[in-house]
Amino acid sequence: MNEKEKGEWKEKIIQGLHEVYDPEIPIDIVNLGLIYQINISDDGDVYVRIGAITPACSVTEDLQCTVEQVIKESIPAKSIRVQLDLDTNVHH
Secondary structure, three states, rough: HHHHHHHHHHHHHHHHHHEEOOOOOEEEEEOOEEEEHHHHHEOEEEEEOOOOOOOOHHHHHHHHHHHHHHHHHOOOOOEEEEEEEOOOOOOO
């Protein structure tokens, strides 16, 4: 993949993630600043690091699954890895 294709994928991922809401707050995770990192390899592997407002296990697992599903529906990624980062503080 070239940089242009990676940029297009990244835009599609972010666009899709605007539909994912934090369970505690009716605001999407992009506008909440919970998307910390999106990496796309030359082979089409996608790595996304996200945060969560509530570190409750059931909520964060659901959030991870939802983010992964949205990415699958947005782009034809070779593989998708969604890492939950509960150590980074969210600043509003």
